[in-house]
Amino acid sequence: xxxxxxxxxxxxxxxxxxxxxxxxxxxxxxxxxxxxxxxxxxxxxxxxxxxxxxxxxxxxxxxxxxxxxxxxxxxxxxxxxxxxxxxxxxxxxxxxxxx
Numbered sequence: 001x002x003x004x005x006x007x008x009x010x011x012x013x014x015x016x017x018x019x020x021x022x023x024x025x026x027x028x029x030x031x032x033x034x035x036x037x038x039x040x041x042x043x044x045x046x047x048x049x050x051x052x053x054x055x056x057x058x059x060x061x062x063x064x065x066x067x068x069x070x071x072x073x074x075x076x077x078x079x080x081x082x083x084x085x086x087x088x089x090x091x092x093x094x095x096x097x098x099x
Contacts, residue, residue, distance in 0.1 A: 016059060020052070020055075020056055020059070023052045024052065024056075027049060027052075030045055030048070030049075031045060031049075053097055056093070056097070057094070057097060060090045060093065060094065063086070063090065064087065064090055068083045068086065068087060071083055
């Protein structure tokens, strides 16, 4: 029986971040494609954007509360500037979502 700590599988993080980039990258064209006056389609697009915005918010809250503190606690100081950058980026995204 091995006493080594299990590794961390980060593939899910890559998949989640790729999905967010894809959806938010497609959003401007999705909004522009709504025909003026098409309230029903505008509602569908707005609901979708609200949904992915909510997912992004909850994802960032999870990273901020669970991931970044553990990384800083468990690994050498080298990633600290990257973690701090991610925290600042999350705060900026949060501010944009709130507006």
